[in-house]
Amino acid sequence: MPRHYEDTETRRRQVAEAALRTIAEDGVARFTSRAVAGRVGISDGTLFRHFGSKEEIVLEAMRLLEQEIEAGMVDSGDPMEDLEQFFHHRAAFVGEEGSVGRLIFSDELIHLAGDEGRQVVEGWRRRSVGFLIDRLQRLHAEGQLRQDLDVPAMSMLVQGALLTFAMQASLGRAGSREDVRRRVVHAWRTLMKVLTP
Amino acid sequence: MPRHYEDTETRRRQVAEAALRTIAEDGVARFTSRAVAGRVGISDGTLFRHFGSKEEIVLEAMRLLEQEIEAGMVDSGDPMEDLEQFFHHRAAFVGEEGSVGRLIFSDELIHLAGDEGRQVVEGWRRRSVGFLIDRLQRLHAEGQLRQDLDVPAMSMLVQGALLTFAMQASLGRAGSREDVRRRVVHAWRTLMKVLTP
DNA sequence: CTCCATAAAGCGAGTGCTTGCTTGCAAGCT
DNA sequence: AGCTTGCAAGCAAGCACTCGCTTTATGGAG
Secondary structure, eight states: OOOOOOHHHHHHHHHHHHHHHHHHHHHHOOOOOHHHHHHTSSOHHHHHHHSSOOOHHHHHHHHHHHHHHHHOOOOSSSSHHHHHHHHHHHHHHHHHHHHHHHHHOOHHHHHHHHHHHHHHHHHHHHHHHHHHHHHHHHHHHHTTTTTOOOHHHHHHHHHHHHHHHHHHHHHTOOOOHHHHHHHHHHHHHHHHHHOOO | OOOOOOOHHHHHHHHHHHHHHHHHHOOOGGGGGHHHHHHEEEEHHHHHHOOHHHHHHHHHHHHHHHHHHHHHOOOSSSSHHHOOOOOOHHHHHHHHHHHHHHHHHHHHHHHHHHHHHHHHHHHHHHHHHHHHHHHHHHHTTTTOOOSSSSHHHHHHHHHHHHHHHHHHHTOOOOOHHHHHHHHHHHHHHHHHHHHHO
16 A cells, blocks of 8 residues: 655644544543544554644644634624623634543643643633633623623623533534534523623 | 551541542542652541542542532521522632632543532532522512513523632632732622623 | 656555553462 | 452553655756
8 A cells, every 4th residue: 555645844734633633532541642643544654754742733623723712812802792792702613622621621631731831722712812811801891781790700700601602512512513502602692781881 | 766646537537528629629640649648647548547549539539629609608588698609609619729729620630520420519519500590580579680680691691700700720820819819899889780780 | 749757655564662450479357 | 357448550542743664756967
């Protein structure tokens, strides 16, 4: 059988994607270098020709996720629209992509990714919370949100709602894409009812 | 040096507690039979005299948690009081006991606990959600909760708030016991403001 | 167009380490 | 004496990772 050849750049992307799929579908316990290599269709020996360590693979996979995470944080000028955009994007993302929830929740994986991985995840958290607080603050100051609630409390409600989606995806009980989207819309309506005067 | 002898019953309890402490303090990745044995002060060989497998250890540890989980679900006759009790108890529990969050979030651990472990965790979830829905339903019917919100949506808000505590504990950023308790009280006040007319 | 040297990518056996678990025997309790 | 509990060494399996060698792509010289 003839071998199939690809250059390092292509392989690195394929491996990072395969790593995310493996984590999402098989779980962290079965996330081994052999499994990832098998998914790409190369031997585990070849895998380590393109990556120096398993830690590097996790970091590359994180970089793939990072783009998606950043994409959810836009600045349209209207804080309310930003917030809605953020909530929908993030909820759909963590609700559909099972690997995200596992990555964030699994100290196992973060431990695997080393100090650098820990910093990456911590960075995501800080940026996301910062974004949330900022938009809520502005809306609160404009009087568009209930004045008897403080901003951190409202932030907790929004984060909590997002966590329920991550949790469901992590437990594999997310349902179809359409189903997730419907629940996201409903959750957002509920939050609006609850946060606005 | 003289050996210290304990009967199986005592050792099983000690081991289960040590397992929870190990998961909470060292993380799932370092939760090995040797580490647990070392914490108890016995060799890993002795550990397997009292337990048939690591899976059994996890199940025994789960049984320890189960008592605490059940303790949070009382029936005082007043649904609102039940709900408040439940929220405070559960939030303080998952917020202070880091192992709970890790246990619930880690598919690694659940995978380790086998089918029986998966059923145990699924049972917790079902019972907890059932409890929540039941009390909310009754309060909603009595008109004590906002009629423009549906019960599942309110349940999501409560669960979400609880998840934020589990998440913080799992990430090791819980803070002191007093600190957690203060935030729990604040979260409950926020929920009440938001759910009642 | 052919030939061949070189580099890149692939393979799979092998290495050392850790893990869950076993076993042979010693040490204490009853 | 016998039963339980303990230890330390050891085992097979699985892991991340290495290495020697093979196979393919490339590209310039003849």
